[in-house]
Amino acid sequence: DAGVIQSPRHEVTEMGQEVTLRCKPISGHDYLFWYRQTMMRGLELLIYFNNNVPIDDSGMPEDRFSAKMPNASFSTLKIQPSEPRDSAVYFCASSHRGRGVLRLKHSGNTIYFGEGSWLTVV
């Protein structure tokens, strides 16, 4: 099975430019998460979606950040305008919770990560 696919893998951009990160979750997964990882703060949740609907965006740092999920197989995280302090690794992750009886088998919060987009803003 293909895992979570992210692009670009690496991006170097100048301050002020728009950055768009892309994610394709694992097929059949109904939750999608965007995380950011830095040395100082570790892994932080930015936003997550359930069935393409944003559920919790309390981790989005400021208005310069936005995320969309137009369909079950695609999501974007956009930074506009970018700043040097946005330099980090951005991970997309997905998971499946199921419904009804199946939900009982998916207790807990296991999520599966993509390989990350390494962003450097200079």
Place this chain on the structure above:
Amino acid sequence: EDKVVQSPLSLVVHEGDTVTLNCSYEVTNFRSLLWYKQEKKAPTFLFMLTSSGIEKKSGRLSSILDKKELSSILNITATQTGDSAIYLCAVGRGGSEKLVFGKGTKLTVNP
């Protein structure tokens, strides 16, 4: 605010040593604790723990949860250089799919 604290922050051992990594948490309505291994790329899932006192084992790795002490340990026996990685602990709570991660323990295993 939910909090996950891992210790030590980093650890250097020799091949063959046994290591114990610690994770303590403060979270409302705890549901599960997860361990991930991160090498150069994405964190990969190791264990999910929901019940106190039940050890989960995979090869040389094992983990156990203590809900009374709000903590978990990850043990690695007979370490190998391939165990060198950052080990991340995360906690999830009921009613939310959000995971709160600790900053990780960086393990270096020297030959």
